[in-house]
Amino acid sequence: MINPKLPVIWYGGDYYPEQWDEETFERDIRMFKEAGINVVTLGVFSWSLIQPDENTYDFSFFEKVMDRLYKEGIYVCLATPTSAPPHWMTQKYPEILLTDVNGVKREKGGRQNFCPNSEKYRYFARNIAEKLAEHFKDHPALVLWHVNNEYLNYCYCDICRGKFQNWLKEKYGTLDELNRRWNTRFWSQTFTAWEEIPVPTTRSVLFWRKDRYQSVLPELYLDYRRFMTQSMLECFLEEYRAIKKHTPDIPVTTNLIAATFKEWNYFEWAKHMDVAAWDNYPGYREDFSVISLRHSLIRGLKEGQPFVLMEQSPSQACWRWYNPQKRPGEMRLWCYHGLAHGAETLMFFQLRQSRGGVEKFHGAVITHVDSTKTRVFQEVKRVGEEIKSLSDILDTRVVSQTALLFDWESWWAMEDTLTPNIDFRHLDEVQKYFKALVKTGLGADVVGKDQDFKKYRLLVAPALYIVGKDLAQKLKDYVSDGGVLVLTTMSGIVDEDNQVVLGGYPGYLRDLVGGYVEEIDALPPEEKNEILMFGRSYECSLVFDYIKTTTAEVLGRFRKDYYANEPAVLRNNYGKGWVYYVGSSVSFDLVWDLVKFIEKEHGLRADITPADGVEVVKKVKGEKTFYFLFNHSGERRTVDLPEGKFKDMLTGALYEKRVEMPPLDVLILLKE
Secondary structure, three states: OOOOOOOOOEEEEEOOHHHOOHHHHHHHHHHHHHHOOOEEEEOOOOHHHHOOEOOEOOOHHHHHHHHHHHHOOOEEEEEOOOOOOOHHHHHHOHHHEOEOOOOOEOOOOOOOOEOOOOHHHHHHHHHHHHHHHHHHOOOOOEEEEEOOOOOOOOOOOHHHHHHHHHHHHHHHOOHHHHHHHHOOOHHHOOOOOHHHOOOOOOOOOEEEEOOEEEEOOHHHHHHHHHHHHHHHHHHHHHHHHHHHOOOOOOOEEOOEEOOOOOOOOHHHHHOOOOOOEEEOOOOOOOOHHHHHHHHHHHHHHOOOOOEEEEEOOOOOOOOOOOOOOOOOOHHHHHHHHHHHOOEOEEEEOOOEOOOOOOOOOOOOOEOOOOOOOOHHHHHHHHHHHHHHHOHHHOOOEEOOOEEEEOOHHHHHHHHOOOOOOOOOOHHHHHHHHHHHHHHHOOOEEEEOOOOOOOOOOEEEEOOOOEOOHHHHHHHHHHHHOOOEEEEEOOOOOEOOOOOEOOOOEOHHHHHHHOEEEEEEEEOOOOOOEEEEEOOEEEEEEEEEEEEEEOOOEEEEEEOOOOOOOOEEEEEEEEOOEEEEEEOEEEOHHHHHHHHHHHHHHOOOOOOOOOOOOEEEEEEEEOOEEEEEEEEOOOOOEEEEEEEEEEEEOOOOOEEEEEEEEOOOOEEEEEEO
């Protein structure tokens, strides 16, 4: 569990009592109690309130609020306010403000507008974190620390440039080594002094291409992303260490913005967080498997440990172009979906809807109607009542036979340079293959390259662009010992220095695949090819590998163009295991049929086979087995159950053989 001090499912969210008068605060407490709320997050954007000038600190407001909440049995996740530096600070110390990718210095205002390498910013952030921890260290309501809020932006200022140059010196030792590993003789990019090395802006090595920035020196850009991840992580750690001096037993986290957020390598962050936490905002009509991927990625950061769902909207967001309301029952489904995938908290942004400011239309438990009778409040209240009887699911663990290998650096390197097709996107491929794993009901984790592969029967690694010798050997060991691996086009292209591995793609994995890619064709999205496999034809597009086999068996062949009848999908026996290689961006139908083929060929079997649009997540705790079932479809579904009796933890109903699920239905079945 997150903190044994509060051994229940945490239910609550962000609250800003500083925006309201005392009468409203007291009314809110009564509403919180009615909704079943037991935890509130305080202080997220309170820096100007608690530190009105450089030498004044005043925590009296939040002390009174925490005292009052605790008296009513409500606990506190206390945030440091460092996401939004106050105006007095940025006015006096403008070096705190970040410089954007165009080389423009930010003005004061907004949030996430600080330079992570500003020593002055770090001093103030570290200082306010320590002052808060020292003041509230003994407060009985405190159960979790929430550092900053949604770390967001890179900085490209002169401070960052100097720090980056020093970081490169430490990594490479000499300029000769850097020039060699960056291949700087291309386009006469050789550096003769460390001071010549720029930060990657549109004024130096970046250019805008279609929908993203790319670099004329992609090796520099890749290293800058690594450097920035480390720089912002160090900001977090400055506050983390300051807090831990005074509250060593209170867990510390930060809410990661969007699990599949490109800028930060969250696997590096997770090594230093007591518990992973993130903010979940499903897109309109976004496939449920995408949300499952994000939850599974956050769960995977700490290798299966429970995580904090720090934010979700009870109704609608406000920052998209179009912000539909969650339909009746949808918020409830997403709450249990989070619990199924490893969350042990259900926290909302926000508890009371703001009257002013940029997020005044963002949904809340208590809306502008200011009533407990609203549709949203009643649905929140229903979940609050239901979860009181679900303490048994605390400390359960997801059971998965399959995993997807996710690598931020491959995502960065592939999309930050000129590849054969700009429309071939890393995340699209990842989501497509993960969707197939979810549909099987076998259970699917997400792992990083440093984690253990061998506990999974099937490992899928789409578009694994960077594969060095160490990772290649790890994958070979996995397969040799009996694992089944799926690789795709655009894998194993470069090593960790972003340099192509010669001899044919996928580089160090050629013998694993049982062949090599001689060339990659690339066509506009509207120009399709087909792959003939399993007695039918499947659509493919974007990139097309021209493959030469050595030991592999050909499962599928291209239907047309100059590579008609040439291999498109391979299978290769390696040691005790098998490798499958897909040489194009293929339709989901092909991915799904391939995964089903693998499932049958290699004896993988789900306890419950999901009906179309139904998701099944298996969790265990000791001798107890739980099955979470979600009907994401818009139609009634029938799900066949294995032998035995199953009790629904939400209703107490008993089921045998099969169960009927209306749209948006949720079941938590305990095997009797």
